[in-house]
Amino acid sequence: MNRFEVSNDPDFALRLDLLKTAWHEADAVIIGAGSGLSTAAGFTYAGERFERYFSDFAATYGIRDMYSGGFYPFASLEEYWAYWSRFITVNRYHDVPKPVYADLLKLVAGKDYFVITTNVDHCFQKAGFARERLFYTQGDYSLFQCSVPCRQETFDNEAVVRAMVERQEHMRIPTELVPSCPYCGRPMTMNLRCDDTFVEDEGWHKAAERYDDFLRTRVRAERKVLFLELGVGGNTPVIIKYPFWQMTASSTDAVYACSNLGEANCPADIRRQSICINADIGDVLARLR
Missing domain, CATH: 3.30.1600 (SIR2/SIRT2 'Small Domain')
Structure with a gap:
């Protein structure tokens, strides 16, 4: 069995160890974040x-x-x-009430990374992530x-x-x-972004260019890349999930890792390059540190 074929393995500790290995071996990490990450950090919308x-x-x-x-x-x-x-x-x-974003920031210290997110709460920037390494695709509450x-x-x-x-x-x-x-x-x-009136201002376009440049110089240059997807559901899969799957499939050195309680999965053709962890994201990041 390939060391990344873990989709049917119920052992959380094993999957976490595989993610730690992939993290340390990666030349670059591309983080794709959805609403599940902020939910794990305590930004719940109900209750x-x-x-x-x-x-x-x-x-x-x-x-x-x-x-x-x-x-x-x-x-x-x-x-x-x-x-x-x-x-x-x-x-x-x-x-945010919980240190999820702070834990992730400590993890990326010293790493070559970029973040693409559909979140609009700017928790990454508030946590201290470098602005030039962030692409907020869907807008900003501020x-x-x-x-x-x-x-x-x-x-x-x-x-x-x-x-x-x-x-x-x-x-x-x-x-x-x-x-x-x-x-x-x-x-x-x-x-x-809710219809075709969404404004993509100058800052949005500059962030998009930086993200594309990161992909060009890391992924397309065939460096060893970890695609780390955190809390991305099925509402807008064309922004993060599907591109991550496609880029993983196009590179034998790429690893796709997904942490999302109840929604951690991947297609069969990249299963041997994937680490799917069906667990609380905050727990995963705290243990990964």
């Missing part, structure tokens, strides 16, 4: 954390978790931004954009969001705090 910050919205609007609340058809922009300002504050400007949009530009929102939270009453913000585009006057919206 006690939702009740702590949104019990009034739950009682008034029947909202049952933070994610679904983001799609609620609020009757006014004052209500909409009351909800979203709280959402942004607790999921972007609060620190950025506004024109809802049209009239141009490919984003705007920092921290100051106005904190004012919205501080001054809101009865789940409404003052009308004068409702954000509008400084160019066309239309309403602002979040810089989150």
Whole structure:
């Protein structure tokens, strides 16, 4: 049996040892992170954390978790931004409760690495990861954009969001705090990829270029690469999961490792190059250290 063929082995310790070996032998590590990583770090969108910050919205609007609340058809922009300002504050400007990102940062110390993520909470940057090694593909909770949009530009929102939270009453913000585009006057919206109005600004394109350059100089140059996928589910597999599988299949020296509680798997054609760990990501990273 090839040393990486572990998909049917229930022994967690064995899989972890294989991952440690792959980590130390890798010339470069490409980390692909999904929402499961932030969930493991304590950024949960339901349960006690939702009740702590949104019990009034739950009682008034029947909202049952933070994610679904983001799609609620609020009757006014004052209500909409009351909800979203709280959402942004607790999921972007609060620190994560658990040291998952800190553990991962310690792991990559001294490694040639790059991070591509669909997360929009910027936990990597807050943990201290080098900004030039990060590509946030789906946006950022700390950025506004024109809802049209009239141009490919984003705007920092921290100051106005904190004012919205501080001054809101009865789940409404003052009308004068409702954000509008400084160019066309239309309403602002979040810089989150949900349709074809998503703004890919200059920073987004520079990060995309750095990621492509990393792939070109490591993967395409046939260096020994570890593709480490953390918490990526099936919602947007074309961004991280499928490319990781394809690049692993194209290189005999590549290793694909996946840690995701309940969703750790790989296709049969790369099974002999894969390490799938069906366990809590925080536990995996803490033990990997």
